[in-house]
Amino acid sequence: MPPCPFRLTERIRWADVDLVGIMRFSAVTRFVEMAEQELMRDAGLPYRMLFDAPEIWMPRRHLSVDFLAPARIDDLLTLVTYVSRLGDTSVTFNVDLWHADGTLVAAATMVVVCVTVAEFTKRPVPPMVREALAPYVCSVEEARSAPSR
Template sequence: MELKGKTRLRVRYAETDQMGIVYHSNYLIWFEVGRTELFREIGLPYTRFEEQGLGLAVIEASCRYRKPARYDDELEIVTEIEKITTRSVAFSYQILRAGSLLAQGKTVHLFINKQGHHADIRDTGLWSELQLFANRKINGVSAQ
């Protein structure tokens, strides 16, 4: 099993602006779709984090726009876990149309508890599962 996933979606009319181009903030929403699906694919949907009393707060987000996406384009979101630590996880993203790079980005998330304070996930059952994936060094990911 990889720590890299691919998700397909089609641009909806509501995601475009008056010029017919996808509005910039939608790329961050698509990043969320990609990471949610990636976690689901490796057997760790967000609900598992919530059951352990954890959340994932975005502490950094960036997106580099290269080419515009337009209404009805079929897109592929490639999401990869770049780094997992006991306190955070970093993702990278690529948005592609027919193999052509439209945008790339990164997000960093802090594990937080129900009170909104940073959390160390070594105290949860999730850490052993994440560490198992990371220790396999799939796609160069390592646990720290």
Template sequence: MTAAVPHRFACRVYYEDTDLAGIVYYANYLRFIERARSEWVRDLGIDQRRMKDEAGMVFAVRRLEADYLAPARFDDELAVETSVTALSAARIVLKQEVLRQGTVLFRAVVTLVCLSASGAPQRLPPVLRGIPIPG
């Protein structure tokens, strides 16, 4: 997998994801993109449990910008695309989009940091530091 090709995570909208209007409750988009980030990291070969247990490091969301563009509804098949837009020693910025049949419904820019158990910044794992940034 390269940075030029977004990671793709498929999910379906369940009844429990919707509100009284029958559309996806706004906070559930954050759940969808969190799951997609977890699968992206796993697909890169990073075991987050082992990273925490052995190195005492975890990822944390530092900043999130979100745009809700169109509603998703019960039983929709969605895809979350994740791509890297910026990288530093201890920080990574991702663009994440939730799509339904190619139409972007939700877009987020997420800044992640790598932290020690005490909350101090840590260098990103080598596999992340080596990702080429498009542009």
């Protein structure tokens, strides 16, 4: 079975909520970052390896989030992560945050751009990264219809 989409579970922590125990919008960035990092690790590209590669960096270019339902402290979320676009110089990651009851809490899209370290100019996504991420490429529809959200 192909890895797409990649799944990870995480609880909403005290630091993630406001005074009435509802997840703060800024907490979603923690979930998105965690989901991206764990997908990359699962693909055989742990960040430590990428950071040690002297010729490339992959900074964030864009992040957007649709907030669809509230989530509360101690709720268990499933982070469904996939690559919706593997471009020449960029990668688009999607992270859907699902509540255990099947409610889509938030849907995030993040674009990272591959750049040279020396000049911080765009460069092609290396073949090693492209090959490692290929199994995680799927559409939003495919990811959301996959069993075991």
